[in-house]
Amino acid sequence: METQSIQESSSGFPEAGARTGTVRTAIACVAGWLVPGLGHALLAKWGRAFVFFGSITAMVVIGIQLQGRLFGPDFGDFFSAMKFIAEAGCGLLYWIPWLAGMGTGDPTAYTYDYANVFIYVAGLLNMLVVVDVFDIALGRKP
């Protein structure tokens, strides 16, 4: 019993395996945040990867095309911070257009509010996708 407790972690897995699993999980989660669906692709969940990449990318592109605004990292007031955090959930799909000066937004545009909702929800969905990657990498989900 004593030997077993030294060689194995509290979860019952050998230490080396647990460490490898942790690194794999961390890489998959970060990849999944940077590019929607990439975390699933790394875990060979191709169907989910294509759906997540296609849907979330489409939402961001539609949001920017409809004059939505990409809110910068402004923590001056609560709602600006929340908007930034929601949109930054898209990973590179947020940072690349934002750094390129796209998504300045036009509040007078007919579609401005809709467009912003598209971008917020894309980021929030990608956060859920990262949680899904986490569960799959840990073997909690098929």
Add this chain to the structure above:
Amino acid sequence: MKTHLLLLLVFSILTSLVLTFIAKNGTRERVRYFLVLLCSFVLLSIVAGWLMYPFPF
């Protein structure tokens, strides 16, 4: 691409698709869950729109 209903449909389809693939595994289960989510998004949005119609703000 600028009608409210079309935007609502596109938004609902994409969101339902992602949520379905997160929540369900089998094909049959996914199709059913997707349709329930999609109909809920669209119908509840229209109902909410009509309920808000009398308000002046």
